[in-house]
Amino acid sequence: MKDVTYDPEDESTYECFSCGTVVNASAPGTCPECGADMRNRRTPIE
Template sequence: MRDVEYDPREESAYECFDCGTIVVAESCPSACPDCGGAMRNRLTTFE
């Protein structure tokens, strides 16, 4: 686990599970702007 301070007011990078599009925003987009797929926060570990 990384030692990173999380500030919810900062912009984070979100990545689409389906097409890999990356969006930088303050809150998680409800869907990918390119394909409509689900988005994930890139700071959150993915197992």
């Protein structure tokens, strides 16, 4: 694998764990629709 430089200001795609809302943001924290936690879609879930 190739190392990627991490920049927290870069926008990524985030998905809500609860309602499934998808947003492009740098770090949304909580869902703008329902307030639940968001996950970065680049990070795999095991």
